[in-house]
Every structure is written in C-alpha cells, then in structure tokens.
Amino acid sequence: MAIEYNWKCTVCGAANVAGTAKCSQCGSSAIISPIEISLGRTGGDRPRLSTSERFTLFAWTGIFGVGAFLEAMSIPPKAIWFIGMGLMVLCFVVLLTVGAVWKRK
C-alpha cells in the first residue's frame, strides 16, 4: 500500500518520498506491525509463530485467565483458591518452557 505523503521508515529511519510502499533503504513496508518492526531491528531472523504455536499461546493464556479469575473470586471452598493458584503457576511454567524451546529453533 503506497503512502500519500513523505514518510520515515519505522525500521531504519530513512526518509521516503510520497507514493512509495517500501523503504528505499531497507525494503521494509511502509505500514507494518510492531512485531515486524522489532523483527526488522533484530535482523528478522526469528521465525514467525505457526498457527499451532499461536493457538498454544492463546490457550495457555486463557487457562491463566481462568486461574486468575478463580483467585480473584476466592469463593469457598478454599480448594478453589489452590486450584486457581495451581493453574496460574502451571501456565507460567508452560509458557516459559515453550518460549525457551521456540527461541532455540
């Protein structure tokens, strides 16, 4: 998508003229997401998350939310509090583990 005005590249900072869609210096698109900006700044060597990886993150974040919800409710019996705490700790461990594994790829 071409930009109708002179713009500055968000990745390398180069100035670009109106009507261009890609940076003349580094080739980045004029309109990119923050994730792409950070990838561009770190060399872009990190692979994008696959659909299953996104789903895994989404699912575990949801489970963490359930745990946090149970914590916040702290309704009797007390066991619910421990279940909530257990879910949150479990999710924390799982997300740290998958993060470490994916980084190594």
Ligand SMILES: [Zn+2]
């Ligand atoms: Zn650029």
